[in-house]
Amino acid sequence: MHRTEGLCIGAVVPRTGRLARLGDPLAFVLERLAPRLTHLAHGSRRLPLRLAWRDSRSDADGARRAVAELVRDEGVQAVVTTDGTRVLPAVADSCEVLGIPCVSTAFPWQTYVLDRGAEPGRPFRWTYHFAWGLDDIAAVFAEMWERVGPRRTVGCLWNDGPQGRSLRHPRHGFTPVAAARGHTLVDPGGYREPAAGFEQHIRRFREAGADVVTSAATVEDLALFHRQAQEAGLRPRLITCSRWLAQPRESPATDGLANTRIATLVYWSPRHPFRSSVDDTTAAGLAGDYRRSTGKPWLQLLGPAHALLEVAAHALATAADPTDRRAVAEALGRTRLSTVAGPLDFTCGPTPNVALLPLIGGQWRPGPDRQPELALVTNTRLPRVAPDAQLTVGL
Template structure:
């Protein structure tokens, strides 16, 4: 099916938003924020004016099973069988691009988040001058991660020697790219990056990386490792005499799951990026709910700690509803895609602006720095330790090196 009106409309007069979520499989925990927000907002989305009539908004969910091939298939089902007007998705370095690519091929607007924009754009074959036609994203850049991490490294001292624990997959390749993102930004701030090369996930042995960092005198290690691989690295580092004063990690630490992993990294001085927290001064464009209220409601309903992606999941549905409400024809997919492209909207994730991004398909989110520290209410809590990009977010701790 191509662009324009939705075919095979199973929504019977409603305007349907498709959601591809990893309910099952290895990414199931990453799907939790979007599942929660869909349950919270699904029945409360405002109706949309379509000429003289008002159409109800409805969300149709499909399980990606954490598999890119399944994600492609269910995206096609949403487009062709269910007649959705746009698709939302988040999480998964292979699953998210699979959904976005399927939408691009089918001529269906797609909105996604939680993936550095350079990976989203360059990893899928677009350029700034040749952007996508149907797929839109909001997140941060690899250069933004580098700036936040470098600021934390510089709390230890200028011009640090930093060991790079990066995999051999798309994420690692983009992090070490000399033109886009992390490496030129970090090096431009005077830091020396020591990169022994990529490793394959899941790692069975990271001793070669440990030895290289130790022999080169790296006081800091930066990583985009999974929880399990970072714990393996930390254990082997202790065994082989490497004691980094600080570890920065940009991946799993947004999801505070697994107390065992956190305990295994205790004392490592692990810091991470922060893109959303209950302390952020953001509110929903739908009903004015604050970031604090959303986090509290999640914890009360689930019994689990709040998650950073919670605010971004909420913003996905805000932007989807806004695009359908402002499209010249909310039943026409091209019209809905164009509406996303001209959106500038204050949301639970901050003000998202597709009119002023690094590409026409990307809206940026500012990052600040956080560190996992001994908590008052839990063994490990995320403390906000730097806020240069967003000074209106209050800090609640100082960065604490491991020694």
């Protein structure tokens, strides 16, 4: 395939398969920014720039093929992605092997770093990530548990995949923060997705007197747990859940969670007081554009997806030579940039190659059109965003 001249930022986007819905924000951002990012100012020069994308097909092999195609067919100077927990590392690892600068977002940095085998003193050479940590999730969730009461006994509904392994990490995982705040975690062990049943978990939670449950389950698995817990007489006063439950549910009236008190993490919303470094669009403006264009409610991934392109464009603009991939990677490593997702600083992260986004707490509530709305209920980590509701818990 003939390559178009000029600079190119490539995106790996899930457009088919189980993660396709989570690819909608990045696909929208690519379409929105393509006419705005046709050129790049580099010193006194104005260089042509284009955006290209390939479908990961929501699996690791598809992700690796997508990176290879972007390199071979498009001659990309950088790759961006928001793909899932198993797929995103495949994108990053492919870029590391091929020597392509990569920026990713959307899941905890510990999972990104530890599952990819990084070691202290040996950071990645080409790949960068911005998000939040498992410790940040634990702090936000613990703050919400404490609305139920101090020193809770919390049942852990964690799978046996990358999420569960990271959450259980003795030093970088969930437990150290929760235990330091006086909470006791009850973890009956991992389950394979999709789950066949949660009888063992429910029995252990009841024996321990857990009245709060925390999870990183899929909607389907959490609904199965909720139904079986109700049948067994276990009625948690609050469920905190990250991962899929940080996004609006596709079938809230029939998914089995309609009347469940679910709290989650919030990393971006239209109420966040940030602007795009590309065109000065506000968070509220970006969310409004998404709704008008797609007819769908905004997703939290929208802000970080937009920030991916902002960071990649900034790195090209500030690299000593934007056509030299090593120079672009070095520019990523020194990036400090205000984006529509918030300020990102890759020079002082918790570990090399990582920048942090702050987390606050949210809870799903019924909206006026019977669709769930995400209310903001805590703001300790980001006081500039005012809560708009009180957390509600069961009796």
